[in-house]
Amino acid sequence: MILTAIFAIGLYLAVLVLVVGTAFRVVHYIRIPVPLVIPTTPAPITRTGVVARLLREVVFFESLFKGSKWTWLFGWIFHFAMLMVLLEHLRYVSEPVWMWIVAIQWIGLYAGIAMCLGLVGLAVRRVVVDRIRYISAPSDHLMLLLLVGIGASGVGMKVFWHTDIVALKAFVIGLIRFDWQPLPGDPALLVHLSLVIVLMLIFPFSKLLHAPGMFFSPTLNMVDTPREHRHVSGWGETRTSHRKVASQEFKPRG
Amino acid sequence: MVKQEFPVPVITEHLQVPRVQPDAMAETKPSVAKAEFQEALGFPGELVDNWQSVALDKMSELLGKYRALPVFLDSCVKCGACTDKCHYYLGTGDPKNMPVARQDLMRNVYRRYFTFAGRYFPWLVGAQDLTESVLEDWYRYYHQCSECRRCSVYCPFGIDTAEITMAGREILASVGLGQKYANEIIGKVHKIGNNLGLPGPALADTLTGLEEEVEEDIGVKVRFPLDEAGADVLLVTPSADFFSEPHVDGLIGYAKVFHQAGIRWTLSSYASEAANFGIFIGNYDQMQKVAERIRQAALDLGVRRIVIGECGHAWRVAYSYWNTLIGPFDFLDTDYPAPQHMCELTYDLIQQGALTLDPSANDKKIVTFHDSCNVSRGSRMGSTPGGQFTLPREIIQAVCNHFVDMAPETTHEQTFCCGGGGGLLTDDLLELRVKGALPRVTALKQVVDNHGVTHMAAICAICKSQFSKVLPIYGFDMDMIVSVHQLVGDALVFDSAH
Numbered sequence: 001m002i003l004t005a006i007f008a009i010g011l012y013l014a015v016l017v018l019v020v021g022t023a024f025r026v027v028h029y030i031r032i033p034v035p036l037v038i039p040t041t042p043a044p045i046t047r048t049g050v051v052a053r054l055l056r057e058v059v060f061f062e063s064l065f066k067g068s069k070w071t072w073l074f075g076w077i078f079h080f081a082m083l084m085v086l087l088e089h090l091r092y093v094s095e096p097v098w099m100w101i102v103a104i105q106w107i108g109l110y111a112g113i114a115m116c117l118g119l120v121g122l123a124v125r126r127v128v129v130d131r132i133r134y135i136s137a138p139s140d141h142l143m144l145l146l147l148v149g150i151g152a153s154g155v156g157m158k159v160f161w162h163t164d165i166v167a168l169k170a171f172v173i174g175l176i177r178f179d180w181q182p183l184p185g186d187p188a189l190l191v192h193l194s195l196v197i198v199l200m201l202i203f204p205f206s207k208l209l210h211a212p213g214m215f216f217s218p219t220l221n222m223v224d225t226p227r228e229h230r231h232v233s234g235w236g237e238t239r240t241s242h243r244k245v246a247s248q249e250f251k252p253r254g
Numbered sequence: 255m256v257k258q259e260f261p262v263p264v265i266t267e268h269l270q271v272p273r274v275q276p277d278a279m280a281e282t283k284p285s286v287a288k289a290e291f292q293e294a295l296g297f298p299g300e301l302v303d304n305w306q307s308v309a310l311d312k313m314s315e316l317l318g319k320y321r322a323l324p325v326f327l328d329s330c331v332k333c334g335a336c337t338d339k340c341h342y343y344l345g346t347g348d349p350k351n352m353p354v355a356r357q358d359l360m361r362n363v364y365r366r367y368f369t370f371a372g373r374y375f376p377w378l379v380g381a382q383d384l385t386e387s388v389l390e391d392w393y394r395y396y397h398q399c400s401e402c403r404r405c406s407v408y409c410p411f412g413i414d415t416a417e418i419t420m421a422g423r424e425i426l427a428s429v430g431l432g433q434k435y436a437n438e439i440i441g442k443v444h445k446i447g448n449n450l451g452l453p454g455p456a457l458a459d460t461l462t463g464l465e466e467e468v469e470e471d472i473g474v475k476v477r478f479p480l481d482e483a484g485a486d487v488l489l490v491t492p493s494a495d496f497f498s499e500p501h502v503d504g505l506i507g508y509a510k511v512f513h514q515a516g517i518r519w520t521l522s523s524y525a526s527e528a529a530n531f532g533i534f535i536g537n538y539d540q541m542q543k544v545a546e547r548i549r550q551a552a553l554d555l556g557v558r559r560i561v562i563g564e565c566g567h568a569w570r571v572a573y574s575y576w577n578t579l580i581g582p583f584d585f586l587d588t589d590y591p592a593p594q595h596m597c598e599l600t601y602d603l604i605q606q607g608a609l610t611l612d613p614s615a616n617d618k619k620i621v622t623f624h625d626s627c628n629v630s631r632g633s634r635m636g637s638t639p640g641g642q643f644t645l646p647r648e649i650i651q652a653v654c655n656h657f658v659d660m661a662p663e664t665t666h667e668q669t670f671c672c673g674g675g676g677g678l679l680t681d682d683l684l685e686l687r688v689k690g691a692l693p694r695v696t697a698l699k700q701v702v703d704n705h706g707v708t709h710m711a712a713i714c715a716i717c718k719s720q721f722s723k724v725l726p727i728y729g730f731d732m733d734m735i736v737s738v739h740q741l742v743g744d745a746l747v748f749d750s751a752h
Binding site for chain 2 (some may be wrong): 028033035037042227
């Protein structure tokens with residue numbers, strides 16, 4: 001029961017920190033002005049175009065593909081596989097389990113393995129390529145280790161150390177309904193959950209902020225129409241008065 | 255100026271990514287601005303005693319004024335995609351010239367003072383105190399970035415090192431460590447109206463001289479009007495166009511285009527500079543003040559259009575920032591975008607058939623085109639994205655029969671900076687400039703060897719000055735670099751009909 005309480009509280013706390021911390025950061029970004037028009041051009045000249053640009057970045061990692069094929073390959077495999085794994089995990093929170101989640105359950109194992117392989121690829125590059133080794137702080141290596149730990153313990157439970165998933169689901173649903181149910185005490189599961197808690201806790205304080213951050217990147221999200229539409233800086237108070245000055249001063253000669 | 259001795263890189267067939275050579279460029283830094291020039295711009299004359307707190311206060315202020323700054327500092331995942339993209343890294347191997355490492359000089363300090371992780375676990379995330387040696391690194395390496403934005407093209411989050419560099423320079427200037435070259439030039443613009451400190455009468459003389467020269471050359475009196483109220487077009491061009499080679503041939507080209515199209519145009523002695531070094535030092539107020547002169551000149555002269563000559567970052571400032579800084583342009587002709595690039599004007603005239611061109615005049619040349627960084631990645635021409643690439647090329651192809659593009663990974667948005675942009679076009683930094691030009695000259699050598707290219711056209715005053723200096727060092731002919739409008743001017747046919 002102590003075990004259940006520790007993990008229940010840990011997960012509540014982690015979700016709270018993840019959601020509130022990230023929301024704070026996002027609100028913080030929104031409140032800071034963007035004084036000048038700085039899309040990296042050529043850039044879309046319509047809002048729709050900007051949405052498409054961001055979609056291509058989020059779904060295909062378009063710029064990274066241009067930048068580094070190996071990093072793109074490992075990075076894309078990791079992220080896409082992680083998405084699949086997350087979707088597969090929805091079976092623990094939906095009751096009854098939605099049909100499409102049932103339909104993709106078979107992907108889980110392969111996606112878990114792919115996720116780990118992608119991460120290992122990234123980790124190897126981080127050590128082997130001298131330029132990337134130079135720019136890596138301890139946290140950059142540990143972040144990959146953490147994710148590999150999550151992936152490996154998850155795959156491990158699928159293949160070797162099966163846990164009681166019926167009891168696990170009862171525990172998760174219990175958390176959602178604030179009606180705690182006992183957590184199975186398998187070591188692999190405890191490792192898996194502990195690492196997930198750590199990941200959620202550090203999310204708003206780490207480079208994981210790249211996920212919300214990229215949507216606020218002015219080089220990606222601005223429309224390239226500075227001549228057509230006057231962008232107002234957000235802190236140049238004197239600027240608005242120039243409209244009046246312009247019309248008064250305008251006295252064509254000659 | 256003591257001549258710097260350094261080994262000139264060897265051009266290989268394909269560009270090699272160098273191994274990391276720590277501190278390879280640690281000795282290179284530009285001179286610090288003298289007190290009088292610092293103070294003229296409202297910065298402290300020399301390094302202030304409490305520089306650390308002033309710097310951190312400034313950083314805090316900038317973090318609250320530019321959204322890009324915290325987003326870029328937070329979002330980097332150290333994927334390394336940018337590490338082999340900077341021409342200065344490729345030319346020097348100094349790891350602090352990798353875009354991410356350049357950002358990290360500021361990011362590590364940001365983490366230390368402004369983030370939870372860096373405050374409590376500095377060793378874990380590589381956070382660093384703002385020490386004197388960090389400040390020195392800032393001065394060195396924020397003056398080894400030409401703000402060309404190439405790294406931002408490859409960054410999955412669009413992180414633009416130029417924005418970090420600008421913030422870095424702004425902080426440096428605010429503690430008393432402004433850069434001599436840039437700040438002296440800005441001072442000259444405020445006082446005299448252009449980067450060269452060329453006063454109005456001297457400018458008038460120069461233009462009269464050009465009129466005589468052109469008349470002698472082609473037998474047509476092509477005018478170079480100055481301060482003519484009531485002209486249709488105010489042309490604002492980098493002051494290097496008034497006498498530097500090959501820039502001046504570009505100016506002659508603009509004049510010939512205006513002449514043949516019958517457009518009444520004028521230069522202004524008050525706003526005789528398109529360049530705006532305010533962007534280089536990252537200072538919004540300076541940038542605005544420099545730009546304001548042009549708006550004033552346009553109002554005073556009563557022009558209907560403002561056209562910008564061949565200048566890379568000037569075009570970025572004009573295209574992207576002017577409407578914010580000195581707009582609205584409701585006093586100009588609404589039929590033309592404000593401001594307009596000279597290439598847009600020429601391109602439109604060519605489309606309308608308003609110019610009589612004989613491309614065979616350039617038949618002795620096999621021309622390639624160097625996309626200037628700030629035009630390519632910080633602006634647009636025409637009405638569709640990428641017009642900044644197609645318009646100049648279509649102009650060149652309309653006036654030259656032999657055009658060859660350089661390798662695709664070195665053109666368009668992937669173009670390499672000439673090595674002298676961003677306020678680094680000073681002899682203090684010659685070694686950096688030469689090494690930073692390596693990626694471009696490597697691509698140039700490929701088309702010279704494979705296609706017999708004889709000339710490289712550009713639309714930026716800095717590119718032209720930089721290549722005039724570094725091409726000979728790499729064994730090319732100094733005259734290889736030409737203005738796009740020189741090619742246009744040479745192909746324009748003048749006869750009695752005009």
